[in-house]
Structure formats: structure tokens, C-alpha cells
Amino acid sequence: MGALLQMTGPVVDLVYNVTALPLRGQEARCTGFAMCSGGGFNAMAAARAAGQRVVLGGSLGSGPLADRVADDLARLGIETARPRLSQDQGCCTVLLEPDGERSFVGYPGAEGAVRAENLVQIDLSGVSQVLLSGYSLHYPKAARALVDWVAALPNTIMLAFDPSPVVHLLDADLLRRVLRRADWVSANASEAAGLTGKDDPQVAAKVLAQDRQGALVRMGGDGCLLAQESVQPIAPHAVDPVDTNGAGDTHIGSFLAELSHHGDPLRAARYANIAAALSTLRQGPATPPDRNAVEAIFNDDKAGQRPSLNQETRS
Template identity: 30%
Template sequence: MKNVFCIGELLIDFVAEKQGNDLAKANNFTKKAGGAPANVASAISKLGGKSYFIGCVGKDPFGTFLINTLTKGQVDVSLAQRSDTFTTLAFVSLAEDGERDFVFSRGADKELTYDRRLSKLFKDQIVHFGAATSFLGGSLEDAYLRYLQEATTNNSFISFDPNFRADLWKGTENIFVQKCIPFIEKSHLCKFSLEEAQLLSGKQNIEEACSFLHQLGTKIITVTLGGEGTYLSTPSIQKIIPSIKVSPVDTTGAGDAFIGCLLKQLALATNLDTLLSNSGPLENMVQLANKAGAITTTNYGAIEPLPTQQQLDQL
């Protein structure tokens, strides 16, 4: 089984306890471990895979809480870094009109520095780039790009999830698109939401969007469609893989559970060319990943509801 290295942010999500109000009216918040790459690493480990988290948190109690959370979930944090800068925080609520109210206080995640030791560790393994904050500057952005080069030259299987956050890119979406292109060009697998696929391609039609993104270089595209399932696109497959029916209570982390489950299965695969030429195994992988994402929505939070392999096997 290949190791999966997940690079990016690990942060505190302060979630307003009383939903339906904007943050100005929220009084009580629940502390949750967050950050898409950390969620993906946790999903992989919970399913019995081997994941590493590469990111930076502060030398403060919140940073310690986050590292302890990943360690408890059997994610390898030996490559994580600690900074004197305070741990990154996010405050989230759902307003009455259904729009998310979001305040982001960026801190230690931007302090991640390049570690030359990773070059040898990446060889023939899986490297997942899934940081929402990776293109916002700081040494993280430089390290992110250098790790892409290292993964490319070391025959890594490269996975990319842009994790677009509209709140962070208002008025500068074109900059976000340009920064994503090198990763789409080099990745074997890209996971997009429908909004991301449309933004990055400039196409509204999902088939046209995927065709454009394939032309940039990526071979496998998954576009998550919520309860409808996932649109899978490769040189030989273009179809929706349906999901299972659940009663969702919190969709936080569903996409991370999906890509984590898919990467765990890919860590067991031996030949990418076989997956691309024979649609069956890859379709089955996506179908199982859909189940992982669906299960995660049936409880609150991003890490706690992640399914075990036993839960998936029982479905």
C-alpha cells in the first residue's frame, strides 16, 4: 500500500451553536478541528490507510489540540511543523437566508516551510494537494509549488482538490484560476465541485468543463454533485456514479471524506493505465467513496463522523 501525503492547512473551526443567525448575533461556538488536507488524512487513516499530514500550526493550546486530534486518529504528524505564529482560526455560521457567514483569521498555516527530506519520501507514493489557503501567500504557497515539482520528478501519483472558498477570493477569482492551472496540468486525479469545475474551465456544461480540464493535463476528474453522486470523467468514462440516500445534517467534510476514501483505494492500486483503460474498478472506487461522503453528512463535524472500513463494508 502506498503512503498518502496530505499538504496544507490544519485549523480551528469555531462553529456557531445556534444556526440561522449571522456571526454578529452568535454568542456560543463549538471548537472543531478543521482544514481540508487534515480531514483527508484523517479519512484515509480511519479506513486503514497510511497518511501523513504536512502543515503548520501554532505553539499554542489550539495547535496542540489539533496535533493531538490527528495523532488520536492515527495520522502521522512527524512532518508537521509548529510556529510562534498563532494557529489559524475560522468562525462559521449559517445566516437566516441560507448564506454562510464566514470570518477567517489566518495564522500559522501560512508559515509552512519547504522540507527537502520529503523528496525521497514522495518517491512512488501519493501526494495530495488540497489546501484552501495554499494560494494566499506566505511560505506555504512557495512550499506547495516546490512540493508539486518534487512529486512530479519522483513518480508520485498526484491528487489535487482546489477547495475554492468564495469568501477568500471575492473579486480575485481570476488569480485563483491561474494559480490552480499548474496543479491541474501535473495531477493524475482532480476532485472538483461543480462550481469549481465551471470556474476553472469557464464552461457551464459539465461535459465541456471536464473536456477543457482534461486538455490541461489531468487524466481522472471527479466532480461531486451532492446527493446526485459524482460525475466521473476519464479518457474512457463520462458518467454519473450515483450516491446512496441519506438524511444529511451537516455536509462539512463530505468532499474530504470522498477524496480520502478514493485515495485510500488508489493506494492499493498497482497500475494507473489499467484503471484508465478498464472503467469497472475505478467506477467501483468512486461508488464506495460516494458512500463515505454520504455517511459523513449524517453527523456533525468533519473528522468525528468519518466512516470506518467496517461501516462501508456493511452498506
């Protein structure tokens, strides 16, 4: 089982629980607040919870926010592939509504700075998977160097691409180059429609899977679609979500880890659905369940001991 190399850097999330989003010029009423590592950290935490070795290839800075992230990386046993930069980590304001929906306002710090000379420091020994998010392609001081680097990856290393909510803002040429190299694409339904121009998620999933190993389209309450030679709906796991922030990242990290474990995309997609759903039962962006909790449900479902479920968290 090889390591997952995450090329999208972490940020610090400032999470405000709000009763509703504020109107323009008004202030939201807050019922809670938390500061925690997020961004690229979320998928790494999920892959670690599923038992995979994880290395951060994205940028980690120096300063109070970066130190918080560094502590969380160390706590999970996540290694860093290159030296820390001299600027602090960026942060993201998250407005979390009572139904678990979340809205973001962010600005990059060290995670938005990647140069070609930084990337040559990365040792690919033992790396079997690389994960890249569209957020990194949105950073002017990181995008081109990252695209050049992933385009030159050995074919023996699988590249997974998460287009992210900023996909419509990305440079079209850079996006094409990443999609040309990507072995897997994992997107929510809205992102998949934006990438393909197809509003039907099944059609979009089929388009995304062309000329690569496969694609996932995360369908929120309807589970996900796994597209390879055909498109297969993967049943969701029913929960009453408390906080959906980071659920899509949990899905991606869990899928990649389980794929590395067993090499079976169908099993990995089922595992990811359960892990993402369970992650929404706790407050915070990086709350993946441990492997034992997911496998207990997975094995029950496989044995036919649980009824068919038709509800899951949004991605």
C-alpha cells in the same frame, strides 16, 4: 499501499449552529457550538478511516489551537513530516444552518506559512500520493514554495488537487503550474465551472480530465462524475444530512484511500460517495465512517440488494 501526504495544514473550526445566516449588522441566533479540528485535517481523517497511512506535510504550529490539532492527529495515528512552527494554528468560523449548509470565515495561522527550507525536510519514502488544496495556494506565505515543491515531485508519486472554494482568487500562473502536474482533480460543480468556464458539469469534468489520470466532479445530491476517457455518473447514497461541513473532504480522502487500496477509480468513486454521505449524519467537519460501515453498504449495492438511490449530500 503507500502513504497519503497532506500538504494543506489543519485549522481549528469554530462551528456555530444558527437558525439562519444573519443580515448585515445583525446577530445570528445560535442553537449550538463546537470547537474541532478541520481544514486539511478532514481529508486525512477520512483516509485514515478507510485504512490508509497518512502523513501531514502541511504546517503544524505551537500554541493552544495547534495543541488541540496535535492531539487529534495523534489520536488517529497521523504522523507529521516536519517540526512544528512557532506560531499558533489558524481558525475558521463555520455558520451551520438547519438544512446542513455551511458558510465560512477564516484567517490563517501556522498552516499559512510554508517556506522552501521547510519542505526539504519532508521524507517521501513510502509516499504514493500527495494531496494539495487551493486553500494553501491562497496563502501568500505558502503558495510559491508549495507550487515549486509539487512541480518537482517524482512522477512515481500521484498528485491530487482540490481547488477549494477560493479557486477564483488564486494566482493564475501558480494554478496553471499545479494543474499541469496534477494527476487527479477533485472539485465540486461550482469549482469545476470556475476552473474550466463550462457550466455543464459533464463538459467541465471532461475538460478537467484531459492530460491526466482523471477528474472527479462532486454533484451533491446527484452523486459525482468520474471522468477519464469518458464521463461516468456515479450514483449517490441517500441520507438526510445533519451537517455537510467536511463532506467534500471526506469524499476526497476516501477516494484516494480506496484508489490506493485497489487501483480502481470507479470502485473508489463509489466508495467515496457512500463515505461522504454517511459523514453528514454526525455533527462536525471530520466525521468519516469507518471502513466496515462503508463496505457493508458498498457490498450490498454491488450484490443488487439495495434499490437505486437518487439523493446524496452536497459536497
